[in-house]
Amino acid sequence: MPKSKHVQESLTTMTEMVLPNDTNTLNNLMGGRLLHWMDICAAIAAQKHSSRIVVTASVDNVSFAEAxxxxxxxxxxxxxxxxxxxxxxxxxxxxxxxxxxGGELLKTHAAFFTFVAVDQSGRPIEVAPVIVETAEEQELYQSALRRRQLRLxxxxxxxxxDATELKNFLNQ
Ligand SMILES: CC(C)(COP(=O)(O)OP(=O)(O)OC[C@H]1O[C@@H](n2cnc3c(N)ncnc32)[C@H](O)[C@@H]1OP(=O)(O)O)[C@@H](O)C(=O)NCCC(=O)NCCS
Structure with a gap:
């Protein structure tokens, strides 16, 4: 099995400026463009963790509440x-x-994407476990199992x- 890695080793930050070609007719960022940027940033994080080629397997629900x-x-x-x-x-x-x-930072979107590490032929390949350190990382790690079961x-x-973790959560 590949060597475990800390969450922080996959941390990836990407910065973009919204240009006219990124917008809809209300001069707001198009949802599809944002999803494209999120996909790239998340793929880089998954590549950093796995040191492999990765493909997007699924995108959990993304709400566009803020323009x-x-x-x-x-x-x-x-x-x-x-x-x-x-x-x-x-x-x-x-x-x-x-x-x-004024530059106030507005939190606009949050989502979970799933990536699969693949070999040169596109076949899934084993990835390293994640090592969590902070309480937030621990919470996200534990809740990831029920999110996985829901998306599957x-x-x-x-x-x-068979979605036992999800069922336990829903029955609380
Ligand atoms: C993702 C992909 C590699 C899965 O291949 P597969 O033959 O179904 O392989 P498996 O059944 O062994 O599943 C491999 C992993 O993918 C996960 N997976 C498959 N479909 C999934 C989905 N819809 N959501 C979340 N995870 C999924 C499985 O749970 C499994 O995870 P695990 O190994 O950690 O247990 C394959 O479907 C693929 O290549 N899809 C196209 C990817 C792509 O091109 N993405 C860009 C979109 S344009």
Whole structure:
């Protein structure tokens, strides 16, 4: 098995500025463009953890409650929360800043993406376990199992009856 790695070793931060070509007709950042940036940032985090080629396996629900505006600076932070066999869950947090209006940092989006490490032929390959240090890392690590079970149930890859961790959580 590959050598375990700390969460911080996968930490990846990406900064973008919203330009006219990134926006919709209301001059706000298009959701698809943001998802593209999140996917790249999260893939880099998963590559740092696994030292492998990775592919996006799933994207958990992303809510677009806050608009990000033309000219805003967008910061995306991604880190691996937990590794399973070949798959890794990546936590992504997005914030936006209008620097000319004071630069207040607004947390706008949060999501979990799942990546799978693959070999040169695209076959899944084992990844290193994650070592957690902080209380937040520990909480994300523990809750990752029920999120994995939920996404595998929704993808038709796990029978609801076998999603024991998820069932225990829902029955609390
Ligand atoms: C992701 C992919 C490698 C999985 O391949 P597979 O043949 O189904 O392999 P397996 O059944 O062995 O699953 C491998 C891992 O993927 C995970 N996985 C598969 N589908 C998943 C899904 N919808 N959500 C979350 N994880 C998923 C499995 O749980 C497993 O994780 P584990 O090894 O940690 O237990 C394959 O479906 C693929 O290459 N998809 C295309 C990826 C891609 O091109 N992404 C960009 C989109 S354009």
């Amino acid at each position: 990000i505006h033309l000219g805003d600076i967008v910061t995306i932070e991604a880190k691996v929360t937990r590794a399973f066999n070949s798959s890794m869950e990546v936590s992504i947090k997005v914030s936006a800043q209008n620097i000319s209006a 149930v929704l993808a038709g890859r796990l029978k609801p009856a």
